[in-house]
Amino acid sequence: MEDAHIVSNSYSETLTLASKFSKLLKRGDIVCLFGDLGAGKTAFVKGIARGLKIRTDAVHSPTFTLMNIYEARIPLYHFDLYRISSCDLFDLGYEEFFYGKGVSAVEWSEKLGTLLPREHWKVEMKHLGSDKRDIRIGYHGAGAGKRTKKLDTLS
Numbered sequence: 001m002e003d004a005h006i007v008s009n010s011y012s013e014t015l016t017l018a019s020k021f022s023k024l025l026k027r028g029d030i031v032c033l034f035g036d037l038g039a040g041k042t043a044f045v046k047g048i049a050r051g052l053k054i055r056t057d058a059v060h061s062p063t064f065t066l067m068n069i070y071e072a073r074i075p076l077y078h079f080d081l082y083r084i085s086s087c088d089l090f091d092l093g094y095e096e097f098f099y100g101k102g103v104s105a106v107e108w109s110e111k112l113g114t115l116l117p118r119e120h121w122k123v124e125m126k127h128l129g130s131d132k133r134d135i136r137i138g139y140h141g142a143g144a145g146k147r148t149k150k151l152d153t154l155s
């Protein structure tokens with residue numbers, strides 16, 4: 001299976017897609033989100049949270065804290081790197097989370113630069129006008145063959 005390529009027609013379709021996608025996630029997985037302002041990255045993270053049985057009203061971009069932790073059977077670590085410098089990322093001890101017992105979701109993964117993890121899910125979101133969004137989901141790293149097998153269940 002190559003990358004999954006989906007067109008979402010609404011905010012709620014994005015939530016549903018991300019919630020389905022969350023079923024493919026395991027502890028220690030890192031979801032790197034790429035996309036412009038308002039592309040729907042936070043919406044996608046809310047969908048992941050819903051799939052992990054986390055209350056979605058708790059989910060908002062951690063603009064001032066850099067990271068939010070949502071506790072659940074599999075905890076979700078929500079990063080937003082829009083305003084971050086790589087020093088801040090080290091101060092945060094990001095590795096403890098990335099390689100910890102939960103799932104990490106990272107908005108503005110462009111900012112990771114050389115810290116982009118070798119193994120990660122890549123979610124790319126683009127505006128297609130009004131409420132339409134182009135969403136591509138793939139896996140980068142040695143585990144790709146195994147991990148992408150069920151991606152076709154998303155489209």
Ligand SMILES: Nc1ncnc2c1ncn2[C@@H]1O[C@H](COP(=O)(O)OP(=O)(O)OP(=O)(O)O)[C@@H](O)[C@H]1O
Nearest residue numbers: 008009010011014037038039040041042043131133
């Ligand atoms: N198909 C769609 N999927 C997701 N969001 C949509 C969609 N259509 C419209 N929207 C709207 O677009 C906005 C997406 O906002 P969101 O905060 O998720 O974007 P973001 O990529 O996290 O932005 P930022 O870069 O500011 O963090 C919301 O207002 C949402 O209602």
Ligand SMILES: [Mg+2]
Nearest residue numbers: 041042061107
């Ligand atoms: Mg956001």
